[in-house]
Amino acid sequence: MTKKTTSTKKPEVAGYNARQAPINAKLGHDELLGLYRDMVRIRRFEERCLRSYQQGKIGGFLHLYIGQESIAVGCVSVMGKNDHIITAYRDHGHALAVGMGMNEMMAENYGKYTGCSKGKGGSMHYFDPSRNFWGGHGIVGGQIPLGTGLAYALKYKGLKGAALAFMGDGAVNQGAVHESYNLAALWSLPVIFVIENNGYSMGTSQERSSAGPSLAQRAEGYGMNWDIVENGHDVLEVRDKVAAALKLAHEKSLPSVLEIRTYRYRGHSVADPDTTYRDKKEIEEYKSTKDPLMVCQSALLAEKVLTEELIAKIDEAARAEAENSAQFAEASPYPTVEDIKKDVYWEIDNPADRKSEGALFFD
Amino acid sequence: MPVITYREALRAAMSEEIERDPNVLLMGEEVAQFNGAYKISEGMLAKYGPKRIVDTPISEAGFIGMGVGAAMLGLRPVMELMFFSFYSVAFDQIFNNAANIRYMSGGLINCPIVIRGPANGGTNVGATHSHTPESIAAYHPGIKVVVPSNAYDAKGLMKSAIRDNDPVMFMENTILYGESMEVPDGEYLVPLGKANVLREGTDLSIIGHGRAIQMALKAADLLKEKHNINAEVVDLRSIRPLDEETILNSVKKTNRALYVEESKPFCSVGAMVACIISDKAFDYLDAPVKRLTSIDAPAIYSPPLEKLQLPTVERIYQAALETLK
Numbered sequence: 001m002t003k004k005t006t007s008t009k010k011p012e013v014a015g016y017n018a019r020q021a022p023i024n025a026k027l028g029h030d031e032l033l034g035l036y037r038d039m040v041r042i043r044r045f046e047e048r049c050l051r052s053y054q055q056g057k058i059g060g061f062l063h064l065y066i067g068q069e070s071i072a073v074g075c076v077s078v079m080g081k082n083d084h085i086i087t088a089y090r091d092h093g094h095a096l097a098v099g100m101g102m103n104e105m106m107a108e109n110y111g112k113y114t115g116c117s118k119g120k121g122g123s124m125h126y127f128d129p130s131r132n133f134w135g136g137h138g139i140v141g142g143q144i145p146l147g148t149g150l151a152y153a154l155k156y157k158g159l160k161g162a163a164l165a166f167m168g169d170g171a172v173n174q175g176a177v178h179e180s181y182n183l184a185a186l187w188s189l190p191v192i193f194v195i196e197n198n199g200y201s202m203g204t205s206q207e208r209s210s211a212g213p214s215l216a217q218r219a220e221g222y223g224m225n226w227d228i229v230e231n232g233h234d235v236l237e238v239r240d241k242v243a244a245a246l247k248l249a250h251e252k253s254l255p256s257v258l259e260i261r262t263y264r265y266r267g268h269s270v271a272d273p274d275t276t277y278r279d280k281k282e283i284e285e286y287k288s289t290k291d292p293l294m295v296c297q298s299a300l301l302a303e304k305v306l307t308e309e310l311i312a313k314i315d316e317a318a319r320a321e322a323e324n325s326a327q328f329a330e331a332s333p334y335p336t337v338e339d340i341k342k343d344v345y346w347e348i349d350n351p352a353d354r355k356s357e358g359a360l361f362f363d
Numbered sequence: 364m365p366v367i368t369y370r371e372a373l374r375a376a377m378s379e380e381i382e383r384d385p386n387v388l389l390m391g392e393e394v395a396q397f398n399g400a401y402k403i404s405e406g407m408l409a410k411y412g413p414k415r416i417v418d419t420p421i422s423e424a425g426f427i428g429m430g431v432g433a434a435m436l437g438l439r440p441v442m443e444l445m446f447f448s449f450y451s452v453a454f455d456q457i458f459n460n461a462a463n464i465r466y467m468s469g470g471l472i473n474c475p476i477v478i479r480g481p482a483n484g485g486t487n488v489g490a491t492h493s494h495t496p497e498s499i500a501a502y503h504p505g506i507k508v509v510v511p512s513n514a515y516d517a518k519g520l521m522k523s524a525i526r527d528n529d530p531v532m533f534m535e536n537t538i539l540y541g542e543s544m545e546v547p548d549g550e551y552l553v554p555l556g557k558a559n560v561l562r563e564g565t566d567l568s569i570i571g572h573g574r575a576i577q578m579a580l581k582a583a584d585l586l587k588e589k590h591n592i593n594a595e596v597v598d599l600r601s602i603r604p605l606d607e608e609t610i611l612n613s614v615k616k617t618n619r620a621l622y623v624e625e626s627k628p629f630c631s632v633g634a635m636v637a638c639i640i641s642d643k644a645f646d647y648l649d650a651p652v653k654r655l656t657s658i659d660a661p662a663i664y665s666p667p668l669e670k671l672q673l674p675t676v677e678r679i680y681q682a683a684l685e686t687l688k
Contacts, residue, residue: 084436117469127468134435135468142455145425149432156388156414156438163432176455179425186420343470344504346528355523358556358604361504362635 018236019299023078023243032305033314035077035235036296039069041318042093043293045102048322049092049109049123053270057330058109062123065093067265070292071196072097074238075164078246079132082154082161086134086147088168089124090196090264098131102325112332119335120343140201141167141174144193148180151191155253162190162249164242170201172215181257185222190249192242193219195259196232202268203277216259225256232262233290236299263290364545372514372546373403373479373535376521377441379550381407381415384439387525390417390426391443391480400445401481401540423449427478428456431530434476435464439525444480447534448494461530462505477524479533482510483574483625484662485673486537493662495626497572498635500532501603507531508602509555510572514544516600519553527555536574556604560613564595567683568613570636571623572599575655575674579623582679594683602632610636611644618649621686623679628656655682 018024027035046064053062065072072093079085087094095105100116108115109123116126126136134150137143147165154161171177172195184191195216201209212218219226225248229241241258248254263286267274300306341361347354348361367375380387393400395408395418408416419426423444430440444450450457457478464472484493501508507529511517517535524531561576562583569579576598586592595613599606614620620640622633637652658672 086432115469117467117471120469121467125467127471129435129468129471134432134472135464137460139455139459142428142459145428145456146432146435146460148425149429149434150436152429153433153436153438156433157436176424176428179422180429182420182422183425183429343466343468345507346465346473349470350528355526355552356507356555356557356601356604358558358601358606358608360507360556360604362605362639 018234018240021236021240023240024236029305032300032303035073036293036300036306037314037318038073038097039235039293039296040314041102041321042069042072042096044315044318044322045096045105045325046092048326049106050266050270052106052109052326052329058123059111060122061089062109062270063090063268064264064266064270065090067286067292068196068198068262069093070233070235070238070296071260071262074235075194075242078239078243079164080161082159083164083246084132084134084150084154084161085164085166086143086150087136087166088140088143088171089136089138090168091124091126091136094166095126095128095133095136098128098133100126100128100131100133102321103328106325106329107332110329110332111334112329113335113339114328114332118339118343141171141177143167144171144177144180148184148189148191151184151189151255152187155189160250162192162246164192164194166194166196168201169195169197169199169206169215170204170209171195172210172218181219181222181224184255185224188253189255190253191255192245192249193255193257194242195257196262197259198262198264200264200268200277203272205277214259216257219257225254227256227258229258229260232260233292233295235292235296364547366543367514367546368541368543369514369517369535370401370403370540372518373521374405374407376518377404377525378407378410380522380525381411386437387439387441388415388417389441389443390419390430392419392421392445394418394443399443401537403443403540423452424456427453428460430476431456431461431464431474434474435472439475441477441479441525444478446492447480447482447496448492450478450496451494458503458506462503465529466505473528474530475528477531477533479521480535481537481540482534483536483538484657485669487664487666487669489664490661497534497602498626498630498632501632505530507555507604508534509600510534510602511600512539512573512576512598514542515546516553516559518546519551520555520600523552523555531555534573539574539577553600555601556606557600558606558609559598559600560595560609561598562594562596564593564617566592566617567594567619567621567686568597568617569594569621569623569679569683570597570599570610570613572602572632573625575623575625575679578674578676579679581676582683585676585680586683590684592683592687607639607643610640614640614644615647618647619686620648620652621655621683622652623655623674625657625673627659628654629659631656650686650688653682653686655679
């Protein structure tokens with residue numbers, strides 16, 4: 001495991017057990033299974049994406065979520081109907097967690113018209129506003145002001161909801177993130193800044209990029225609540241801490257910063273050979289002790305929610321779903337040249353309601 | 364008809380839209396308690412309260428990006444940049460997020476935001492505060508760009524911009540803020556993309572936008588007075604969308620064109636318009652399309668020199684004579 005910066009946060013209450021936390025104690029058989037199933041689906045989808053990438057079916061970058069599944073699944077599982085979510089380019093896990101389908105996601109990766117963005121966004125830019133999912137953003141930290149704006153709009157409209165604005169540990173040194181912290185704290189906006197700290201901003205470790213005792217503690221400078229989820233691989237601990245932050249946002253309209261410690265098994269993107277900045281042993285050690293799927297599986301086996309048979313069944317279904325999505329993507333048509341100029345201007349796409357005149361395109 | 368200033372026209376437009384639509388709000392540095400750095404929003408806090416008129420910290424990337432996010436969820440924020448020059452601090456939020464969000468989401472999201480403020484030189488505030496980025500903004504598909512040159516247009520275009528479902532960069536001019544003209548009371552809209560023929564003529568088309576086109580009117584008077592030349596003066600009002608039809612009709616009538624603007628010459632709006640004219644009206648031209656811009660250097664501070672760096676009536680007049688040679 002990478003050398004972690006010492007957390008200065010108050011130690012956990014002795015005997016803390018995420019399973020006994022109120023938000024988790026009431027979880028029934030089906031809900032627990034659902035959490036596990038969603039994590040498995042993410043992993044199998046990502047593995048299938050990797051194969052497609054290696055086959056040359058997917059262009060550009062591919063940032064896999066393998067190792068971090070417990071975060072998206074845990075966070076989304078406690079969101080309510082007025083809660084919204086936005087993230088960066090490692091967005092497949094969040095998309096599946098909010099309920100987007102593998103077909104539209106894989107087709108997007110393939111650049112096909114049946115993709116969630118009609119092949120115009122790609123792997124880094126998934127969106128589904130109907131599920132309160134606002135992307136999928138390519139510039140590190142650039143989505144954080146947008147997430148703050150979602151919270152602003154919720155408060156403006158008097159809705160009891162919050163925005164979860166996700167970023168990686170590399171984003172915390174971007175100015176736009178700090179400006180967002182200030183605005184959120186200044187105006188008491190219901191936003192939760194979730195830092196998925198996987199230890200590396202691309203190939204640069206946290207120690208080599210970020211000053212200070214912890215990433216979350218920077219919130220103190222803005223008088224904001226903060227917390228650290230040490231065991232980010234534990235979906236139940238993620239749920240507990242996010243639920244607490246959501247409660248603050250919903251009931252007191254207070255923002256917070258939540259740093260969730262996690263790990264990615266693959267390179268920053270698939271193009272990263274992953275040989276320059278960390279030891280393979282570090283990856284193997286995490287996989288063998290803290291794998292989110294394995295940890296959840298063991299706990300649910302012990303609770304007799306899962307059986308070996310069910311594990312195999314869930315796995316098989318997830319693999320088939322992912323495989324089908326690749327076939328769907330393969331069989332789907334590409335956008336046409338005519339499609340290139342659609343979805344640029346609302347007015348062009350809605351000609352009956354166009355109020356402006358003149359040329360909007362110049363080719 | 365009441366005579367009001369460009370400043371009052373902007374205030375009237377924003378006030379009427381705030382009263383019409385509960386999702387419209389004005390945000391920016393010093394817009395509320397201070398009554399606006401250039402007093403555009405004077406009295407609006409007292410009238411509409413702090414929910415609708417919102418002071419922000421000096422944090423352009425943060426609050427412009429926040430406005431983009433709020434617009435995605437259905438608000439219609441009007442974001443004031445104290446100087447449009449500060450857009451560069453928020454460049455990523457404007458041109459990666461506001462401009463691209465509709466496209467990258469395959470049309471699922473739209474972003475009805477207005478980003479407005481003065482974009483001009485001539486006030487001796489140096490290069491950092493004197494940018495005229497209309498061509499830089501208009502370069503980005505997804506963005507609309509509006510540059511009103513008078514009070515009537517300022518009001519009608521602002522109301523249209525606020526109702527527009529695409530992001531609009533609305534570029535004003537501090538030197539014009541105090542200029543008055545007759546503006547009708549109450550509701551009217553000027554559509555984006557509709558140029559205005561300020562003066563009809565037969566010998567030469569002087570096309571342009573912003574304060575430079577007001578100078579062109581004076582230059583046209585001189586041309587008439589001294590040489591009996593009838594120049595047509597066309598104010599584009601909107602850069603993107605662009606009223607190609609009015610431009611081309613004018614050039615087809617006069618057979619000569621001069622573009623005037625305050626921007627620097629490289630890849631300016633005038634460069635684009637010259638290209639369009641040569642593509643679509645080449646056979647009608649009796650002379651190459653000429654352009655008159657600011658002198659190609661960062662905005663100089665020295666007050667008498669800055670006047671000369673920008674377009675002047677005299678420079679426009681001389682450029683017009685050269686076009687007619």
